[in-house]
C-alpha cells in the first residue's frame with residue numbers, strides 16, 4: 001500500500017493535478033440532509049478527475065450529528081473507490097492521552113481518512129500520537145503552521161510559524177534521514193495558507209520533506225498564479241485547496257463545480273510553467 005504522500009504524488013504525476021477539492025457541505029444550501037448528501041457525492045464524483053486528493057472539513061459533518069458522520073463515511077468510501085486520497089480537516093490537538101484517542105478516531109477509526117490536519121498549540125509533544133498513528137497506518141498529518149485567515153498573526157506571528165516549521169522538518173528528517181533516496185515526502189505535512197503568497201518560498205525551504213497544504217484558493221481570495229513557490233521542481237510537494245470555490249462555484253450546479261475544478265487545476269499548472 002502506498003502512503004498518503006506517495007498516493008498523492010503518484011496522482012499528481014499521473015493526472016497532472018495539484019488541486020485538493022474541499023467538500024464542506026453547508027446545510028443552508030439544501031432542502032434536507034438527503035439533498036446535501038446527494039449533491040456532495042455528485043460533486044466528488046464529477047470533480048475527481050481534476051483532484052489530487054479530497055478534503056472533507058469535519059465541522060460540516062459533525063454539525064449534522066450522527067447523520068453527518070454517516071455521510072462522512074460514505075464520502076470517504078466513495079473517494080477511496082475513485083482512488084482519491086482522503087485528508088480530513090479536523091485540526092485536532094489535545095494533551096497526549098486525548099490526542100491518542102483523536103488519532104485512533106480519525107486516522108484509524110470507522111470514519112478515518114488517510115490524513116488529518118492537527119493543531120500544535122498544546123506543544124510539540126502532543127503531536128507524537130498523531131505522527132506515530134499516521135506512520136503505522138501509512139497516513140499523514142498536516143500540522144497548522146500559518147493558517148489562511150486574516151487574524152492568524154495574533155498568535156502565529158513573531159516567529160511561531162517558523163518554529164513549528166523547523167520542528168516539522170526535524171520530525172521528517174528523523175523519518176527520512178537519507179536526503180538522496182527513498183520516498184520524497186514524509187508523514188508530517190504542513191498547512192500554510194495560500195493567502196500568504198509572499199511566505200511560501202520560505203516555508204517550502206524550511207520543510208523540504210513536507211507536503212504543504214495550501215488552503216484559501218478561490219473564496220478566500222488566493223490566486224493559483226501566486227502559488228508556484230510552494231512547489232518543488234516538477235510541480236510536486238504541495239496541494240492547493242478550494243472548497244466553496246468548487247462545491248458552490250455557481251449555486252448547486254455540478255457542471256460549474258467541474259469547470260471550477262478544471263480551471264484551478266489548469267491555473268496551477270500554468271503558474272508552474274511560468275515559474276520554471
Ligand SMILES: O=c1ccn([C@@H]2O[C@H](COP(=O)(O)O)[C@@H](O)[C@H]2O)c(=O)[nH]1
Nearest residue numbers: 057147148193215219220242243244245
Ligand atoms: O488555514 C486554514 C486551514 C484550513 N482551512 C479550511 O479549508 C477550507 C477552506 O474553505 P474555502 O471555502 O475554500 O475557503 C475550510 O474547510 C477551512 O476550514 C482554511 O481555510 N485555512
